[in-house]
Amino acid sequence: MTDAEDALTDVVRAEWGRLVALLLKQFRRLDLVEDALGDAVEAASRTWPTDGVPTNPAAWLMTAARRRVLDRLRTEDVARRKQPLLLVDAEHHQEGARTMADAGHLVEDDVLRLVLMCAHPALAPEAASALSLRLVLGVPTADIARLFLVPEPTMAARITRAKKRIVGAGIPFAVPDAGALPDRLETVAQTAYLTFTAGYSPGTGPDLLRADQSGEAIRLVRVVLGLCPDEPALVALLALMLLQHSRRDARICDGRLVLLADQDRTRWHHDEVAEATRLLARPRLAGPLTPLAASYVLQARIAAEHATAPSAEETRWDRVVGLYDVLLQVAPTPSARLARAVAVAEQHGPAAGLDALEGLEVPESHRPAAVRAELLSRAGDVDAARAAYDQAIAACRNEVETAFLLAQRDALPSA
Numbered sequence: 001m002t003d004a005e006d007a008l009t010d011v012v013r014a015e016w017g018r019l020v021a022l023l024l025k026q027f028r029r030l031d032l033v034e035d036a037l038g039d040a041v042e043a044a045s046r047t048w049p050t051d052g053v054p055t056n057p058a059a060w061l062m063t064a065a066r067r068r069v070l071d072r073l074r075t076e077d078v079a080r081r082k083q084p085l086l087l088v089d090a091e092h093h094q095e096g097a098r099t100m101a102d103a104g105h106l107v108e109d110d111v112l113r114l115v116l117m118c119a120h121p122a123l124a125p126e127a128a129s130a131l132s133l134r135l136v137l138g139v140p141t142a143d144i145a146r147l148f149l150v151p152e153p154t155m156a157a158r159i160t161r162a163k164k165r166i167v168g169a170g171i172p173f174a175v176p177d178a179g180a181l182p183d184r185l186e187t188v189a190q191t192a193y194l195t196f197t198a199g200y201s202p203g204t205g206p207d208l209l210r211a212d213q214s215g216e217a218i219r220l221v222r223v224v225l226g227l228c229p230d231e232p233a234l235v236a237l238l239a240l241m242l243l244q245h246s247r248r249d250a251r252i253c254d255g256r257l258v259l260l261a262d263q264d265r266t267r268w269h270h271d272e273v274a275e276a277t278r279l280l281a282r283p284r285l286a287g288p289l290t291p292l293a294a295s296y297v298l299q300a301r302i303a304a305e306h307a308t309a310p311s312a313e314e315t316r317w318d319r320v321v322g323l324y325d326v327l328l329q330v331a332p333t334p335s336a337r338l339a340r341a342v343a344v345a346e347q348h349g350p351a352a353g354l355d356a357l358e359g360l361e362v363p364e365s366h367r368p369a370a371v372r373a374e375l376l377s378r379a380g381d382v383d384a385a386r387a388a389y390d391q392a393i394a395a396c397r398n399e400v401e402t403a404f405l406l407a408q409r410d411a412l413p414s415a
Helices: 003-027 030-051 057-075 110-118 125-136 141-148 152-169 181-200 211-227 232-245 270-280 291-308 317-330 334-348 350-357 367-379 382-395 399-410
Strands: none
Touching (some): 003 030, 110 181, 125 141, 125 181, 141 181, 181 211, 232 291, 270 291, 317 334, 334 350, 350 367, 367 399
């Protein structure tokens, strides 16, 4: 990438949600705002390499997008659009309609305001989360598809339908009042965790991790916790994300992926581990819990087993497997089953791990094949391991992970 391309990628990743929020405040038109901002990014990709990166890249994009919205408004028959397509402020609601806006006092964080808007109950939770990831947080559609384990065209269609529902039906999206906020918390939590995962383990591109994106997800959860400090799902989710995020500096070395067992644990952020441990000790997490909150608690306790073990060799794999067994009763996802198979292999050997993998398929993911390849290699089945690595490499879209898999395959002994 050129310096201009790097700068554009960085500003889009860091500022997309804030730019969308600012434009929506001014124009209240979802259809125009998203198109205009996309046009501004495209214009930047053409002009910055030749004209140079502006002093304030975010302001450049904001100015270019605002001009495009104004150009569109000048050419529209505004009189035919008496009702705005996206209502943000309470004064635009029809007389007698239920006021859902907080007038900006309940939530002052612009990005969180948009996430809460996308969590409108008229949208299914998965559609709301996908829309937030794409519209508010700028996560690529390909990465969102991999998070939801569906093909990219399927996810693109879902996001398009969600946007059409907003625009076509004139849904009055607004920040909910305090009474309506609890109904949206689980959707917001799911969105935050998906955002974190997209940064912690990007499905595509040249980065093994995008710590700024994961950090933004943690920040959003902290802001919501300020509004609902005892919400178990948010407390457990914050603990989970802090435990995973604490390893960010040790997960990559000289551009190469470093597996958990090989990481330099002195590079972990132990202050974050300590904070997460304190969160997990809160009495409110003892129950009763919703299934989502329980799944976050269990995942966080699994992460805590790794984070507090003095070394990889001293990890209590029996506890980890036991926690995964409970997690699969609460949330029987393919990802949890895959992670359990890894833990079983560590406790009982590669043959047991391969048995636990039997029949597991995770659509649009290279990870089952990668795990199978590693376990086959440990079991001494070199030919099968090589074939599994080939399968994983073909499915992998992350450049750092692909390089790691290629190195692992090439390190296999000759047949």
